[in-house]
Amino acid sequence: MFELKKIIGAMLMPLPLSGLLCFVCLLMALRTNKGSVLIGLISISCLLLISTPFIGQKIIASNSQLxxxxxxxxxxxxxxxxxxxxxxxxxxxxxxxxxxxxxxxxxxxxxxxxxxxxxxxxxxxxxxxxxxxxxxxxxxxxxxxxxxxxxxxxxxxxxxxxxxxxxxxxxxxxxxxxxxxxxxxxxxxxxxxxxxxxxxxxxxxxDFYDFSAWPAHKQYIPNIEALKAVTSYWHEVVGSAWITVRRWVDPEAL
Structure with missing residues (x-):
């Protein structure tokens, strides 16, 4: 009962709840505009997946930061x-x-x-x-x-x-x-x-992110902390790519 209460409570948080509602609405609209709805479904699915601690942990590779x-x-x-x-x-x-x-x-x-x-x-x-x-x-x-x-x-x-x-x-x-x-x-x-x-x-x-110790019932529910961790990781990917481009254009840059 305790874990069930936690799961329901977690699913009612803004990120998983709004994501789930968008997913359901897109499924309902699939008959009328398949192309646009398919793109929407993929986008929402990816957002929800990377927001789960289980997937987020795989992306950020927190152990390599130790x-x-x-x-x-x-x-x-x-x-x-x-x-x-x-x-x-x-x-x-x-x-x-x-x-x-x-x-x-x-x-x-x-x-x-x-x-x-x-x-x-x-x-x-x-x-x-x-x-x-x-x-x-x-x-x-x-x-x-x-x-x-x-x-x-x-x-x-x-x-x-x-x-x-x-x-x-x-x-x-x-x-x-x-x-x-x-x-x-x-x-x-x-x-x-x-x-x-x-x-x-x-x-x-x-400012480390690590979700490996989170209980199982939280690992697969979208969570804002996991999304923040992935966002931070992606920010660094974009920043590093920008530095590479700048140095390619001008070896003296940065």
Whole structure:
């Protein structure tokens, strides 16, 4: 009964419920316009499939990202900790940490953890934003509120993407031991961009997705978390493809 309740509850969530309704409606319309309906059925089916934790886990290959976890036993010293920007939700009525999205919070928490482990390392928070509110300023305020000395923190508010972050920060990172903090799915591309600028970084990945331990009754029901994980993975595929094209057109690019 418990699992049945969970299954029914999960099926009534917006993603699986709306997807199922669309699927049923398309089946009903199949007699009148087969071509368009067939395309719709394939699209809805693919969306629902990649939204299931079982399929999502196969796509994101989370185990391959474990190589990017930071091993403190192998790193006796770190000079600089770079936390790359992510999502922000500016709202002057909220404090700084409440304006950071979950992705940004996850990265900042890892950066602050490393800052406490390496008390002499500089903490660099990066990322632009909207108007006068930047990812880096919100991260700095949050880090200070959590006990990090303001003198240890450097902002990089002008960067609007990872390529900008690597290009703008490179001059101050070359020849230092740098821990790079970003989401696990993003680490391969971020590391590549920093390496291209002559900066050898030590990955400190966070924001992992892993659905392998989810119970069986959740594995095959579309879930927004699985869709987010696949979306993040696809974002990196598109981003890496763009870098490849840019470098093919101009070997000096990025």
């Amino acid at each position: 190589k990017y976890t930071f091993n403190t036993e192998k790193q006796l010293t770190i000079d600089k900790i770079v936390v790359l920007g992510c999502d922000v939700n500016p709202n002057p009525k909220l404090n700084a940490n409440s304006q950071l999205g979950n992705c940004a919070k996850s990265r900042l928490v890892e950066g602050i953890r490393l800052a406490y482990l390496y008390p002499h390392a500089q903490l660099i928070v990066s990322g632009g934003g909207y108007g006068n509110v930047t990812n880096s300023s919100l991260m700095q305020q949050t880090a200070i509120s959590l006990g990090i000395d303001a003198k240890r923190i450097k902002q990089n508010p002008a960067a609007m993407d990872t390529a900008d972050e690597a290009r703008l920060l490179a001059p101050s990172l070359v020849d230092f031991k740098v821990a790079l903090v970003t989401s696990a799915s993003h680490m391969t591309r971020a590391k590549d961009l920093f390496n291209a600028q002559g900066v050898d970084v030590i990955p400190a990945a966070t």
